[in-house]
Amino acid sequence: MKCRVCRGPAVIDVRRHNANFCREHFIKLCRDQVAKAISEFDMLQPDDRVLIAVSGGKDSLALCDILDHLGYQVEGFYISLGIGDYSQESRGYVERFAEQRDLPLIVDDLPIDYGFDIPHGSKAARRAPCSACGLSKRHLFDKAARKGGYDVVATGHNLDDEAAVLMGNTLHWHTEYLGRQAPVLPAHDGFPKKVKPLVRLTERDTAAYCLLRDIDYMVEECPMAEGNRHLLYKSALNDIEVSSPGAKHSFYFGFLQRAAQRFAEAADEEMPAIRACSQCEAPCSSDLCAFCRLVDRATAPVPIRMMQSPSATKAKT
Amino acid sequence: MIVKMRNPNREVEIDRSMAVGDLLTALDLNREAHLVIVDGELVPRDMVLARDSVVEIRPVISGGSL
Numbered sequence: 001m002k003c004r005v006c007r008g009p010a011v012i013d014v015r016r017h018n019a020n021f022c023r024e025h026f027i028k029l030c031r032d033q034v035a036k037a038i039s040e041f042d043m044l045q046p047d048d049r050v051l052i053a054v055s056g057g058k059d060s061l062a063l064c065d066i067l068d069h070l071g072y073q074v075e076g077f078y079i080s081l082g083i084g085d086y087s088q089e090s091r092g093y094v095e096r097f098a099e100q101r102d103l104p105l106i107v108d109d110l111p112i113d114y115g116f117d118i119p120h121g122s123k124a125a126r127r128a129p130c131s132a133c134g135l136s137k138r139h140l141f142d143k144a145a146r147k148g149g150y151d152v153v154a155t156g157h158n159l160d161d162e163a164a165v166l167m168g169n170t171l172h173w174h175t176e177y178l179g180r181q182a183p184v185l186p187a188h189d190g191f192p193k194k195v196k197p198l199v200r201l202t203e204r205d206t207a208a209y210c211l212l213r214d215i216d217y218m219v220e221e222c223p224m225a226e227g228n229r230h231l232l233y234k235s236a237l238n239d240i241e242v243s244s245p246g247a248k249h250s251f252y253f254g255f256l257q258r259a260a261q262r263f264a265e266a267a268d269e270e271m272p273a274i275r276a277c278s279q280c281e282a283p284c285s286s287d288l289c290a291f292c293r294l295v296d297r298a299t300a301p302v303p304i305r306m307m308q309s310p311s312a313t314k315a316k317t
Numbered sequence: 318m319i320v321k322m323r324n325p326n327r328e329v330e331i332d333r334s335m336a337v338g339d340l341l342t343a344l345d346l347n348r349e350a351h352l353v354i355v356d357g358e359l360v361p362r363d364m365v366l367a368r369d370s371v372v373e374i375r376p377v378i379s380g381g382s383l
Contacts, residue, residue: 001361001362001363009361010361011358011359011360011361012359012361013361013362015349020361023359057379058377058379059379130380160378202349203350203377203378203379204349204350204351204352204377206377207352207375207377208352208359208377211352211354211359212359219323219324219375219376220323220324221324221376221379221380222379222380225379225380226380228380230380231378231380234350234378234380235347235350235378238347238349238350238378239347241349242347242348242349
């Protein structure tokens with residue numbers, strides 16, 4: 001295999017571009033694709049202060065590296081979710097990366113700051129772990145952005161993430177969600193602007209980028225994600241991609257170009273009025289925001305009958 | 318060759334040399350969802366892996382909250 005650009009030995013094939021690349025030109029391809037997404041969707045201005053949501057995984061660390069290389073002022077924000085060894089290890093990856101690259105890093109700790117962790121809190125609140133996790137992350141990213149006066153929050157969502165979400169929303173015709181699925185969410189009503197600069201890169205691209213840039217990332221999967229529907233959609237899309245290179249790109253970018261606007265108008269009409277949460281003052285659509293409701297349920301005292309062993313409960317009945 | 322896979326961690330032994338692309342096919346692994354690494358270096362799909370190679374196949378798909 002030879003590099004399409006320099007004809008030197010290639011290290012990776014990128015079938016949706018019908019091309020192979022050497023290390024140097026693959027790294028350049030990834031950076032160029034991110035720069036193109038930023039420009040195409042008007043994601044960032046040169047003097048923006050950008051808060052990057054970092055997890056220790058390949059996507060968020062690649063995003064930090066690429067945005068830093070492109071000259072943006074970036075800072076990292078990590079949330080320790082209390083998922084046992086997984087959270088401890090992922091925090092280690094983030095802290096080592098930040099130290100090596102002088103990346104300013106803010107750390108929030110869910111168990112210490114809010115009194116619950118995702119495994120127990122999601123159970124107590126009767127939510128799926130990924131749902132409680134996503135809700136917590138969105139709330140805390142928004143809060144950190146408001147508090148620190150950042151212009152934009154950037155996340156490491158890639159083409160596989162976006163295509164999988166699109167597939168799920170389409171299969172179930174969640175038209176409201178389809179109307180809000182975009183690589184840029186403008187700031188509104190106290191919510192910060194949010195951007196996804198990696199939408200033109202696949203997970204394979206970001207993993208290869210990290211490997212070629214010597215970025216040590218957390219390969220292990222979150223133990224709470226097992227059975228997650230997005231993994232199923234990603235697997236199905238990759239099966240299609242093997243037979244039809246470029247299918248994921250066409251699916252997602254075709255949606256953005258030809259269909260998204262049709263759903264966006266309806267979603268705008270259905271947008272509820274925004275007010276301040278009575279407890280934390282975050283913008284929300286009800287008296288109490290979803291995160292405060294989650295905290296209340298996750299930290300509520302366990303009723304005595306639930307603390308009894310199953311056999312004791314059975315004996316009573 | 319010894320092939321180390323992750324998520325979950327497991328190991329298989331293959332008693333012959335083989336090209337990277339053929340190895341993925343033989344193990345029924347999707348080429349869009351995995352990288353093949355030898356001695357910490359990414360290797361292309363047409364590279365022939367020697368019988369005594371130690372190979373890591375790294376999945377690239379991650380799930381969780383979005």
